[in-house]
Amino acid sequence: MNNKVRLKVKPAFVKKMKAGYPLVDAEAVINKQDVTSEGTLIELVDERGQFIAQGYYGEQNKGIGWVLSKNAHEGINKEFFKGKIKRALDERAAFFNDQDTTAFRVFNGEGDGIGGMTIDYFDGFYLINWYSEGIYRFKAAIIDSLMALMDVKGIYEKKRFAKKGAYMEDDDFVIGEHAPAPLIVKENGMNFAIYLNEGAMVGVFLDQRDVRKAIRENYADGKHVLNTFSYTGAFSIAAALGGAAKTTSVDLANRSRSKTAEHFMINGIDDGTQDIIVEDVFNYFKYAVRKQLTFDMVILDPPSFARSKKHTFSAGKDYPALLQEAIQITEKNGIIVASSNCSTFSMRKFKGFIEKAFKETGDTYNILREFGLPKDFKTNPEFKEGDYLKVVIIQKTT
Ligand code: SAH
Numbered sequence: 001m002n003n004k005v006r007l008k009v010k011p012a013f014v015k016k017m018k019a020g021y022p023l024v025d026a027e028a029v030i031n032k033q034d035v036t037s038e039g040t041l042i043e044l045v046d047e048r049g050q051f052i053a054q055g056y057y058g059e060q061n062k063g064i065g066w067v068l069s070k071n072a073h074e075g076i077n078k079e080f081f082k083g084k085i086k087r088a089l090d091e092r093a094a095f096f097n098d099q100d101t102t103a104f105r106v107f108n109g110e111g112d113g114i115g116g117m118t119i120d121y122f123d124g125f126y127l128i129n130w131y132s133e134g135i136y137r138f139k140a141a142i143i144d145s146l147m148a149l150m151d152v153k154g155i156y157e158k159k160r161f162a163k164k165g166a167y168m169e170d171d172d173f174v175i176g177e178h179a180p181a182p183l184i185v186k187e188n189g190m191n192f193a194i195y196l197n198e199g200a201m202v203g204v205f206l207d208q209r210d211v212r213k214a215i216r217e218n219y220a221d222g223k224h225v226l227n228t229f230s231y232t233g234a235f236s237i238a239a240a241l242g243g244a245a246k247t248t249s250v251d252l253a254n255r256s257r258s259k260t261a262e263h264f265m266i267n268g269i270d271d272g273t274q275d276i277i278v279e280d281v282f283n284y285f286k287y288a289v290r291k292q293l294t295f296d297m298v299i300l301d302p303p304s305f306a307r308s309k310k311h312t313f314s315a316g317k318d319y320p321a322l323l324q325e326a327i328q329i330t331e332k333n334g335i336i337v338a339s340s341n342c343s344t345f346s347m348r349k350f351k352g353f354i355e356k357a358f359k360e361t362g363d364t365y366n367i368l369r370e371f372g373l374p375k376d377f378k379t380n381p382e383f384k385e386g387d388y389l390k391v392v393i394i395q396k397t398t
Helices: 011-019 078-091 093-097 139-149 206-219 234-241 255-265 281-290 315-328 347-361
Strands: 005-008 041-045 051-057 065-069 103-108 117-122 125-130 154-159 173-176 183-187 190-194 224-228 246-251 275-278 295-300 305-307 312-314 330-340 365-371 390-396
Touching (some): 078 093, 103 206, 125 139, 139 154, 206 234, 206 330, 206 365, 224 281, 234 246, 246 281, 255 275, 315 347, 330 347
Parallel strands (some): 295 330
Antiparallel strands (some): 154 173, 183 190, 330 390, 365 390
């Protein structure tokens, strides 16, 4: 596609790269200055000039590019992209065949062999997330591959390479038919309203599918459920459909009220029977304690980092305190669903947070179930950071 630039890998990083680590760290290469144009193909070599891997240059919030192949002779061309995409689509055959689920991830970046981009499927429409200008340079090859391989209704894109992975405000339509707004998709029979052209977030986080199913089938029946950081209320809908006595959804964003009401409505639930509250979660906890409100289930799914008027929340630092707030208003034998998508700490550390929080409040607990990413969010075993999701279902036993 274009001329390759040779990048020398520092000795300390050679072993890791040879073992299959797919991200090119800025600190891993000696002559980074030799590559300046996004999308340039790169060849990684050791100090003696021996081939390690080839890939592309693309500046992201982490790393300066991704390995595409460990074979020196493999051409990085249209066929290469088509091959990777075909394989990823084939691996999702069970999802395509499931009539009850019409929204899932079909390509998960480095997990499927091309870091820096993801593709999600929404009932015939495809949504591509581009995480660097470098990968965006291969757009034509990727779009052509999708169009050739699938019966595509339409394609949308999110350019997330303005600054630090931020979303660039744009018209996100690429090709084909325009999707209805909302586009109603299904997940295990549940309906979700997707807006493909209204900003970075389209209405549902697909990586929580298995957790929603578990809440609905195993934990919600007859329960009073508090869903914090509720966004469009997806967990509340799952709980309500699972027989919850009542759900309370709390999110700071104004949009969450109408989006959550819409989600109840399209699932045949009268939103008037549920509470949807637009407020800072940390204020709500104080209010609940003051009013002696308690819940049988509290769902915690905060962003990794958030700043509101009065609070800054950083998952790696503040999760134990958040858990303590939840423990205080959870009934005896009640459930806490603790979730984090923060890639800077592991499940082990997350369980340490849980232990710490319960120690502080003096309560006891059992871990009932744990979740990571679902199957369609395929990960690369050499890239632990990519395996970011941690969800723990905890029962408070005091
Ligand atoms: N749990 C949601 C996804 C959460 S996304 C789901 O399953 O779909 C994170 C949400 O947290 C956003 O909607 C954002 O508006 C909200 N948020 C961030 N800080 C908050 C705060 N301090 N109080 C309440 N909501 C907050």
